[in-house]
Amino acid sequence: MGKTRFDANWLQKQDPNGSLYESYIIFNERSLAAGEVYCKICNRRKVTFANRGIASLHDHAKTSKHKDLANIYSSNQQLRLSSSSKVEVIPSRGNRDVSYEPQLSTQSTQPTMRLHVTDGSTLEKEVVWIIHSVMKYASFNSAGKDSKILKLIAPNDLNGFCLYRQKMTDMVNHAIGPYFRDLFLKDVRGEYYSLLFDETEGNNKQKELEVTVKYFSCHLDKVRFFRLESTFLGKATADILLGKIMRTLENAQLPLQNLVMMSRDGPKVNQSLERKINHKLIGERGFQLVSTGSCPAHIIHNAIKYALKEFGIEVSELAKVVYFYFDVPARWEDFVNNSKKKPKKFVKFVETRWVMLGNAAKVLMSNIDELYVLKSKLTHGTKKNLTYHEEAIVRILSMRGMKSMIQFVIDVCNDAEILIQYLESNEFILFRIHEKVKCFMTCWLAKIYDVDKIENVFTEKAIQSSHCKKVASVILPSAVCKFNDDEKVLTLLKEGLIKHVQTLISYLLANNIPHNFYYLFSFLKPSNIFLLIQRQK
Template identity: 30%
Template sequence: MPGKCAFNISWLSKDRYKLWLETEQENDQHARCKLCKKSFDVSNMGEAALTSHAKGTKHIQHEKTARDGLPIQAFFNSTKTTARPASGPGSVSNMSVVATAKQSTLNVIPAPTATAASAAEILWADSHYSYNSCSNVGGLFSRMFPDSEIARQFRCGSTKAAYLNTFGVAPYFKSLLVREISRQIGYVMLFDESLNHELQRKQMDLHVCIWDGGKVRTRYVGSEFFGHATARDVVDKMIPVLEGIGVKNLVQLSMDGPHVNWKIFDMLQKEVLGDVNKSLLNIGSCGLHVIHNAFRDGCKASGWDIKHALSSLYWLFKDSPARREDYTKVTGSDTFMLKFCSIVGLRTSTSAPEHFSYGHMCRHMLKRLLEKISQSPNASHIKK
């Protein structure tokens, strides 16, 4: 004799069932498993029938296959963004990035279509912890949150975290970077080689400088590894990277000064000229050094000794809590000078008007302190 239990629609929203459970259209006292492709009776046992079915050997195997086979796209929401992913092979069309003015990192938003535990594993793998710290973290979460089904299902050891980042999250972020660079009117490629002591190979790091909202941003693109690193070897490694982000938008090649790098510049110049019929801008081996040196020579020509003035403003308050307190009381400002380096002065300093304003406030503070000292009972002793 059939029982009185019927299918409860709220079961569909539970994490333990929503991957495989669906209603049976013709009978409200039955449930259907999408993975096993079979219906079963819930009229007598109710929800316990779902639990009983989930413990079956075949169902466990089907569920494991389904969880492992979910693509990385399933764990991201599709929301309106200013930069929409491009369609085509290898692109991710239903993943989105939320960026705020105060946060330059990319925020991954779990989608409701993905299992909550798998989404949590992706977020954890991308949280910048070391992979070894992920070992046994699932058991820890189960102890910390015994009432959470997500914590109970969480499984993300060091190997799985590395796999998720390497083959899931990283390619997506790389595609965002490539798309951002390809939209630029122009960009500068920076490269430098050094010995990787761990791998015992030469490592060439590639960066790009792009214009972003009135500022120049430097982004890491990737690394290439060599045994021999002749000019031809470097160019052969660099060209595929440039083709991926768009050779036509390349403006300049920035590098340090060895002669082998100038040969690289000449060879790459010929490649770009042949591919897109344009020449690279040549203002020296490193554009930053050229501009910084021009700024330094301008300071010397002015005769104002700006370098020592800016450096002194920094050291005046360095490791001096008393001076900092006096400065804040007198001026009402708690902003202090950054350390000034004459070699890269444009990067480590703020604008000239801010420097002059800061120096004026320092003079005002010293003047007030001298007035205070002159009015103290020990002023005559100090004058002597």
């Protein structure tokens, strides 16, 4: 049985509500080939005509959702688009005929696109609610229900108030978004700024270039950032990326001379792009971009990874195994029912973010007694062949001092996470970065090194084994010691602590942390400047 073909004469017919199909039915060649059209009123909802022809369109028009949205769509209270240079006042309910004409384009001789609405007070309320929804990351799909609830709360004050998904999308894309974009661009022009760019694949499977600008606003006295543009890419060569970025800066009217830094990934094409931009900057202003090396956050993540390989890697293995083992709903339900207290849901741990292991380890520690009960059941149960996850749980929890090891990983990762949050903060606090990084490293070095020799580690950029304290004098965190009083276990923990800290600090020093650039920024602090002047005297 063949499919029904689309007939263009359907568009001239009326639906059961008295509207012409051509007023809201849209389509393209691909949709017609698939036997589908879209309803513009219902947020481009698909309507399949391949089996029943125009009867499918009739049935869609009869649905309650389509009728409600059709009434909203035809309401005189809604936002209109006009290509005329004159804006007509459309009569509205009551005596509140107001016309708004925010002009979208002033650089064209053609008739300008204008937005106008007939009720100014209603528009203000709708804009406030849209901005609130955007700031709370609320879904636009809930706009229709929100409008009904708000009308029930204040029917007299919200007469004419009406929002739905497509209207909110249009308002954000064509009115509110451009307004705030203009405010940002006016603020950043004349300031020094940094660019952050990344190539990613969108929902349409096409490669996109996202360009974001970050700068310190003298007007707001804080660091600000916002997305400039998204452009589609075919090939992503350095020349193509350079052309796209330069065009983005030209559209935003941002001078290249004010570019301070660029944040990028590590592929060769991005390195080539940075060299090309440096070449242009040297020709225009005489010096290139400021370079601070690799991202400190990634270096800290990797430092934790290599340190855990020396001591504590079993905690990461346990976190992954337990998460996937209880990802089966039936197992989790049995675990909850057999626990004396309600256990916390296990957290997924991603290996590329090693500092986040601390969050997974906290959940492990919270559920550790229940996990030991599970281990006992698996060991002494009737089940002969254990699964991979069950064998791993039994093996890891059978290790001596496992509780202390989990607590140790929590302590290290917590300190590192605080440091990363500080580095990723949008506040203008660069002058404190050097002392924060140094404080983190000193805190752990002091547990195995002589206090008076720690400064040598930073000046020499290396750890000398002769500076290590003896095992007996190694300082274990108090939270780690409370789980064990066995001297052998404490000795193993101290040995592991030495290996862990040595690897952690050595990796940070090898990757130039604390960086000399941050040391220079530390002199932005007035007290340090005065100290520097006194030393020079």
